[in-house]
Amino acid sequence: MNGLLMPLQYAFMQRGMIAAVLVGLLCAVIGCYVVLRSMAFLGDALAHAILPGVAIAYLVNGNLLVGALIAAILVALAIGFFTHGGTVREDTAIGILFSAALALGVALISSIRSYAVDLSHIIFGNVLGVGPNDLLLIAALTLIVLLAVVLLFRPFFVISFDPVMARTLRLPVGLLSNLLLVLLALTIVVSMQTVGIGLVAAMLVTPGATAYLLTRRLAPMMAIAAGIGVVSSIVGLYLSYYLNIVSGSAIVLVATVFFLLAFFFAPQKGWAWQRLHALRR
Template structure:
């Protein structure tokens, strides 16, 4: 299918679900790209996976009651995120163990709930792998409003999130409430995951949160640039993925994730400074001279930042 034919289908009134699916895919990709930057910097990809499973009971309840899947998933995800943050304060059990407990428990609860609904097998497949059909108009508005709220909170708390991502103990010494910042970040991750479920699906949504941010991390050492690149990569993956899915009749969620993964692989190979091939091309014949004026790497960052401020 040519791009012109795809654009014609987008404007076709008989295919009204297609532009709605594109809008939700792009909006959720942008939000996931921004929030995913904190997830990648902090090394908390597991919490994204846990949240993706934790929202399942809320989605199941909303499906049984014929309510909004987005709102149902958001409520369940926020409750689970709060429980994880509270239980993780007990340092005898590590945070990843707490996350694992709630991940499996919440997902099992969702399966039990949805199994009580007639015809649940087809619905379960839709929740797990995503679907571009049957997206109601109200979900379009809910996703747009939720995305604006998430981006607004990110803008308001950006400096605090960066401080906690780089050094939690120093953040506490500076008087920041690390516990409440953790809760807010968990909630933002939850909302980003929930608004992505309908097009990506429960199983693949973690990729939309992590892959664009990881690709952006390879392309730049500056956090501000990274937070601009990640949503661009995510949005591009959504548009190209939906086009390929519609053209070749492939699952939309899987196609979007494959496009994002391809972009990550390209960045891993040819990123300007940190790409595998780029480093080999630029490898000096002798030992690399040491720049005594270059600052040491910040905690939590894989590479030393540029001499200019890395965080805006």
């Protein structure tokens, strides 16, 4: 018990724990749509596309999270614009904008002499560096995204599983798809300081993919993924504290362990269950 409570005596650890839990919950919920819609590449692209916003905010002494937020939303909307009407395939638009944003970000960051020290936490995450204002912004964005998911659960469900039916029902498919892109962008920005842009795609995909091995219904999938995301964040943060390793890496590794357990031992679908069933035949 002392080992669990001792780290929480520090204010920075308390803020870090709250931020990690919020990020684990949010990434897991949005990650279910990422898994179902095969948007893993998009999540990774948006994560790296925030670099220009971070660099510009740093150059003008602005808030890095706000800069990242603006860049992520602009890139998400640009992807929706170029793919509207099928003029350009989504994967093509993602590849072009991802490369352009990444190149611009690297060009801007390379002009900053101290970028290796000052911006390294953006790449690798630094949950223990979350300040009071950062925590408020993270909490606000988390609330906005989760509220949108709850209010638009059925429309998002329809466009994720059957876009043709969505058009038959006269749902604004383009608008809903763009909104989902914006929510994904917000989630990435929220996760930036906790796991870093290099690992945020893993937190978007891994809990959702793990839950997908355990259920095929969206609501239970989100609940299971949320539990995995929260537990992974808490356990990973404790591991980073006691083992003195990067928090983002620890959180992702814990989530990966849950995925491996589900992959091998999930009832009916796990590798071990399938091998056992094959032997019995």
